[in-house]
Amino acid sequence: WERNNLLAASAASPRDEGQSNSEILKREIPWDHFKDSSLISKSDYNLLQRIDKKPLDYQLDLLEEDGTMYAEVFLTVLKHITREDATQYVLTMVDVILTGNARHASIFKSFLSHPSLNPFGIFFRLLSRQDDIIVGKTCHITSILMSEGLKPEGEAQAFIDWIVQQLSLHTLLTMNRTCAISVLSTLQQVLRTSDNRASFCSANGLGLLVECMHKQLAHPQQLYQILNCIWMLSYCQDVGSRMADVSLVRGLVEVLKASTKEKVVRMVVATLRNMTVSNECKALMVVCGVVKPLSTLSHTTWADDDIVDDVEVIRGALEDRVQTMTTFDEYKKEVLSGELDWSPVHKSQHFWEQNVPRFEEKDFELLRVLLSLLKPGEKVPEKSVAIACHDIGEFIKHYPRGK
Secondary structure, eight states, X not given: OOTTSOOOOOOOOOOOSSOOHHHHHTSOOOHHHHHHTTSSOHHHHHXXXXXXXXXXXXXXXXXXXXXXXXXXXXXXXXXHOOOHHHHHHHHHHHHHXXXXXXXXXXXXXXXXXXXXXXXXXXXXXGGGSSOHHHHHHHHHHHHHHHHTTOOOGGGHHHHHHHHHHHXXXXXXXXXXXXHHHHHHXXXXXXXXXXXXXXXXXXXXXXXXXXXXXXXXXXXXXXXXXXXXXXXXXXXXXXXXXXXXXXXXXXXXXXXXXXXXXXXXXXXXXXXXXXXXXXXXXXXHHHHTTOHHHHHHHHTXXXXXXXXXXXXXXXXXXXXXXXXXXXXXXXXXXXXXXXXXXXXXXXXXXXXXXXXXXXXXXXXXXXXXXXXXXXXXXXXXXXXXXXXXXXXXXXXXXXXXXXX
């Protein structure tokens, strides 16, 4: 793994949980009907007859000879034929071919500037279809195209708008797993350029990814892909203002505590290392309790030397911050962890008299966290609920406008 190279998307071909590629490709598609209806030309029909239902090796040989013509046929069918079975069929054929030899992604290159058959324009429009097979295979194909050097240019905004919508509606959590992995693979590819990263962040993409990260702790592959995307976003020039977010930092610390997957740990520490350029991010790391899991990681044997190097860099960057932590910093760290204990500070009259004005920081962030612990349905220990009630009461008692 090279730090300065953005990781490529997963090369695994998606397989719908209901139907396999072989089952889809057994279907009989009425190409003659599409020809008679003028949805495809006679030339398109003849090309499809040559490649349809043929062994993969034979199909790959055809693309060696007539790749550009077949790219045009595939794009024509996907643009003009809306029947779900035909769309699934062609996408699956293309997916299998490109998975068999990704080099054949080049057959689409000459269409990148085509006024009506731009592959990314056609593929990204298919994302609006309410079908996991179509969405999953579309995303997997586009991720292969991008990994082979084809760039969506302006069309990338269509995908960014779509993925932001899916994240905001939590659709990614309800897709079947292979489809979700393909969607995230495409996002990984799209975020390889700085302009796309900036556009994604401007649409609150980072905040939505953080929400998704908290919900994907049980699924290592999706979690890894989300973390890979967050890592890429940590290369934005304004990393401090974008990533100095308690939910993000707390989530990264939670992953460090919970995950033993090396590639997951690698992504977290690489992200945290990038974030140490910001003093605000470093303060949040300490407050959210990153020091202890980092110490544990430093005594663990890793196959990847970069993890060891990253951990040491982060620990060194945080050393001064740890030494200058105040009583209020310690209290903030405890509250943001969500696990409260009856430490002396909670019942210290002096603490409340001296520090209650600091509760105004970041739009009353600490007060909002305390209130969140009282929400019905939240799985919060009874002791933490009791302490949160006590601290809210102390805030009301000492805050000038609290009554």
